[in-house]
Amino acid sequence: MTAATRVKGWCPSLLAPMVSGDGLLVRVKPSAATLTLAQAQSLAQAALRDGNGMIELTNRANLQIRGLSPETVDAFAAAMQAEGLAANDGPFEQIRNILASPLGPEDLSATFDSHALAGELEAALAQSPELHRLPPKFGVLIDGGGALSLAGHEADIMLRAHSGGLGLWIGGSDLAAHVQPGSAVEAALALALAFLTLGSSRTPPPRRMRDLVSQMGSAAIFAKAGLAASPRTPPVAPAARPMSGPGWLSLGLPFGQIEAPRLLSLIGKARALGAEALHCTPWRAFVVSGLAEAAIEDLQHWARSAGLIISPDDPRLTIAACPGYPHCASGRTQSRADAERLARSGLASGTSLHVSGCEKGCAQPKAAHFTLVGESEERYSLVRNGRAGDTPVATGLSLDAAITELRKGRSNAPRL
Numbered sequence: 001m002t003a004a005t006r007v008k009g010w011c012p013s014l015l016a017p018m019v020s021g022d023g024l025l026v027r028v029k030p031s032a033a034t035l036t037l038a039q040a041q042s043l044a045q046a047a048l049r050d051g052n053g054m055i056e057l058t059n060r061a062n063l064q065i066r067g068l069s070p071e072t073v074d075a076f077a078a079a080m081q082a083e084g085l086a087a088n089d090g091p092f093e094q095i096r097n098i099l100a101s102p103l104g105p106e107d108l109s110a111t112f113d114s115h116a117l118a119g120e121l122e123a124a125l126a127q128s129p130e131l132h133r134l135p136p137k138f139g140v141l142i143d144g145g146g147a148l149s150l151a152g153h154e155a156d157i158m159l160r161a162h163s164g165g166l167g168l169w170i171g172g173s174d175l176a177a178h179v180q181p182g183s184a185v186e187a188a189l190a191l192a193l194a195f196l197t198l199g200s201s202r203t204p205p206p207r208r209m210r211d212l213v214s215q216m217g218s219a220a221i222f223a224k225a226g227l228a229a230s231p232r233t234p235p236v237a238p239a240a241r242p243m244s245g246p247g248w249l250s251l252g253l254p255f256g257q258i259e260a261p262r263l264l265s266l267i268g269k270a271r272a273l274g275a276e277a278l279h280c281t282p283w284r285a286f287v288v289s290g291l292a293e294a295a296i297e298d299l300q301h302w303a304r305s306a307g308l309i310i311s312p313d314d315p316r317l318t319i320a321a322c323p324g325y326p327h328c329a330s331g332r333t334q335s336r337a338d339a340e341r342l343a344r345s346g347l348a349s350g351t352s353l354h355v356s357g358c359e360k361g362c363a364q365p366k367a368a369h370f371t372l373v374g375e376s377e378e379r380y381s382l383v384r385n386g387r388a389g390d391t392p393v394a395t396g397l398s399l400d401a402a403i404t405e406l407r408k409g410r411s412n413a414p415r416l
């Protein structure tokens, strides 16, 4: 590992890997949530060569690559930079957190081209070194609305389609400024600078916009950015998102994970069907675009047989599970295979489930109604309303015994 890459204990990026139970973990942040098929292929090949081949989609539509080592992490980073999937500048790469609605101009029902705006914002951020001091988790969301809108997802600064134009919200506030498309980037940068300026007088400085809002209110932040804001209701999250539309197909990843060989197969199939790109979503799905109508059906058949998710009701979308044994050296149980069994048991409905190969709880840092934690080969402990590292209420459970416990406990599970 060189000076260019520094191990971090939290919030990893490509140049700041995080130590995890299965080695080093890095995040790749495709611009405008999109990879060409050639970029996706390079990423999958590099993940196989330099890591353990496990790739995850995060709730910010980033790709998380697992199982790298100090000997391979630089080669992986260089490969991603060569593909245009990361910046060379470490501080900029760390704060290059722009979540765009997945389809961009390919969503004909969107109000504006979120990808074009994301590109403009990224270029402007690169040219604004004063903003490279933003906290690493600070991010901007750009939602063009339409079929695959980001309604329901949040960020520190949010540009959303609103009332036929653009609304600019900040995290933790119901106030929004109405902006013209031509001034949206300038307004977003002004808000980011206002966050840094106002936050610098606080001890400790806030790490997220919502922290600053709770300390001083949002009106002062909009005023500092030179923006007039008034109460506006943001778009409401849809009950379910469509899985396909004109020219595109959404494919869910079981438990948000895909192995590099399966991703390479998907890329090969998509390429053969004339697809152009792979878009990342914050809801654990890839969207394949550039498909003819007949190709959509073909890809759907292929995806079902490949074990990918093609229905919004698939319970695997709601269970968190880490790779576990044999993919992770720390895994004591086959957490993902066991999560598949749990999904088939019907237990996923109405409760949050987390299956973890050990107490590190990589798949879900927050609490779940029920967390099964790998204890020894084929044995789990059960944590109720907590995290993987919390004190269990039962230990030494086979998966069958755990399912029985979950059935008993589900009816009176409180909301978290």
Ligand code: SF4
Residues within 6 Å of the ligand: 020, 021, 022, 322, 323, 324, 325, 328, 329, 330, 331, 332, 356, 357, 358, 359, 360, 361, 362, 363
């Ligand atoms: S939680 Fe899962 S992925 Fe993380 S170290 Fe444990 S077994 Fe490995």
